[in-house]
Amino acid sequence: MGTSESKFGRGSNCNLTSVDSVNKIMTDLIAKLYEQGIAKKLLGCGKGDLPEYADGTKIIFHYRTTKCDDEKTVIDDSRKHEKPMELIIGKKFKLEVWEDCLKTMRDKERALFIADTKHVMGYPHVSKSLRGIFGKDKNHEHHEGGHCCGMMAMAEQGLGYPDLDDLVKNPQPLEFTLEILNVQTPNGYEKDTWAMSEEERTDRIPVLKEEGNALYAEKKYGEAAEKYGEALGLLEQKVLKEKPGDTEWEKLEDMKKPFLLNFSQCKINLQEYYPAIEHLSTVLKRDPDNVKALFRRGRAHIGAWNPVEAREDFNRVIELDSTLSGAVKKEIKILDDKQKLKDENDKQKLKGLFS
Known part of the structure; x- marks a missing residue:
């Protein structure tokens, strides 16, 4: 798997089982992900053919983020929120790896993705934003302060969550369990x-x-x-x-x-x-x-x-x-x-x- 094998090689705690697909397009997409350092494991078959995922397509899904340690330490779980996550293809979501992964999934499919460190460097910052939006840890004290320039300032000031601060200081591969609840075509929903x-x-x-x-x-x-x-x-x-x-x-x-x-x-x-x-x-x-x-x-x-x-x-x-x-x-x-x-x-x- 090229450069990613150093992260996911033998002896790793992560299971790198890639998925065979009845659809050549899907197979090619998964192979491309694997070459980039992202592995996929199918957990639940979806319905119908693979959507086209044209720009403007809305995907409503649940996500569960865990570390690749023996305990599979949970970082985030959208099922604890009041509503699932929504992502619109082509709108440059801050965590590009999610869009890449979702594009390989059918409607109602559930799959596990293991992403190399280089793809998840920005996850702590995205997670902090999502926790704020969905109201996780409402009584948690955020250390907002001023705007920081560079990773050194961010590391010193912190994100206000110990687990996310640890990820900033100790970058590592992450597992994402994604489950698509609904796929809506660009003209099939009222846009925000x-x-x-x-x-x-x-x-x-x-x-x-x-x-x-x-x-x-x-x-x-x-x-x-x-x-x-x-x-x-x-x-x-x-x-x-x-x-x-x-x-x-x-x-x-x-x-x-x-x-x-x-x-x-x-x-x-x-x-x-x-x-x-x-x-x-x-x-x-x-x-x-x-x-x-x-x-x-x-x-x-x-x-x-x-x-x-x-x-x-x-x-x-x-x-x-x-x-x-x-x-x-x-x-x-x-x-x-x-x-x-x-x-x-x-x-x-x-x-x-x-x-």
Whole structure:
């Protein structure tokens, strides 16, 4: 096995049983892995043919990482997490060996891979990230500190996990037991934002608006707010790539307004007034005379009990559009009734203090 035989040669604790395949493509892939210092042992047959694994394919799988010692010391086990691991082919996952191994597996297959040291040098850092994402050792104290430059600084500062710190100081071959739960083609699932191309992100924005509007019509305000919020996130990513004040930057900022307004209305309906006030203020900072934003912020101020600010917004609405005076009067009556009730409650409290 070339240079890897020094790691996996006779007397090694790792069993290097390679797998015969009914599929020549799979056989070639496994042979290529073996030449690179990665051996495969089949533990459970999968279903169907070997997937094409085109870029964009999502693989959902469980992993178990162990040392190649007599005890087979377990480092990580995804079955202890709330959900399995997901990897998208072609997105340059930090641990390339996993992508290479998974490409040799059928759907529902379970296999053991033994990887030479050179392929797993980055595993401690990947493991630390995954433990943070999946919530392992929630009470564990991480030693974050500042950013380190070079392996020497990392070795001195540590990753905050003794077992991972040991792997950094003592690099060694590792065993990965992988089990594929599901393989989804590039067009067979709804991509997360980070996995989308720029064109896909742009196309997603109007779709999110339609989905949000449909959910709002069904009075599913929380779910609708999530759709509007996702669209705002996509727009913000695009805004950050433009120079403030340029034509494209101005266009994108204007595109945010309907999403901010809709998001805020959802929050008002959910009686979550402070985020509504914040997002409506964002609209008014750019468009001070936006009547819809002023009216909705006035309602949100009533809910948050900011009576002075509410009256200011409603007075401004009437100045800008007298046709809304009827709607404003209804809101002012709500405000007045709440003020009377509050005054009466305060009066009763004062009586109680002096009785």
